[in-house]
Amino acid sequence: MADIDWGIVIASIAVVIAIAGTVVSGILTRASNKITRQSAEDAKKMNEATILLSLEEKFLHPDFYELQGAITTRSPILKTNGGFLDDESILYRYFSIYETIYGFVTRGLMTEDTIFGLYGTSIVVAYEHPEIAEWIRLYRKKFPGAWRGFVNLGKLFKIKIESKNKPSDPA
Numbered sequence: 001m002a003d004i005d006w007g008i009v010i011a012s013i014a015v016v017i018a019i020a021g022t023v024v025s026g027i028l029t030r031a032s033n034k035i036t037r038q039s040a041e042d043a044k045k046m047n048e049a050t051i052l053l054s055l056e057e058k059f060l061h062p063d064f065y066e067l068q069g070a071i072t073t074r075s076p077i078l079k080t081n082g083g084f085l086d087d088e089s090i091l092y093r094y095f096s097i098y099e100t101i102y103g104f105v106t107r108g109l110m111t112e113d114t115i116f117g118l119y120g121t122s123i124v125v126a127y128e129h130p131e132i133a134e135w136i137r138l139y140r141k142k143f144p145g146a147w148r149g150f151v152n153l154g155k156l157f158k159i160k161i162e163s164k165n166k167p168s169d170p171a
Helices: 006-059 062-072 086-107 114-127 130-142 148-165
Strands: none
Touching: 006 086, 006 114, 062 086, 062 114, 062 130, 086 130, 086 148, 114 130, 114 148
């Protein structure tokens, strides 16, 4: 019988164990990364839900009921134009919400699709309201760049709505 070199046998077993350990470690790392990614996605969804609830609470403020109705019906808003509102601070507060939304979208805290689904039509209707467009134009004379977020969302969502309503070309 041949002499067994126990040193080689032990070294070979050690190599097999090391390879198995590396494989198991790789599998565990992948599983851990998947769990971490899922946890991050879940946390982002929870954060988005919390933000949405806060936004809904802001939009449901009684000061905005009549304003939202006037925007929807394209009615005059400011008293100087035959509307009901003599306090522009309500307009400022209302459109500040949209500025905040734009900030959430640009920072990746909320998705553009979520905002479009919930507020897209409302944003476009307000964006296209002639009195609001004029109010923003005049406001920007004093504060250039003001309401950039609302205007950007209005332009973007208007294009989205128009492209959705565009008849498809049967090719």
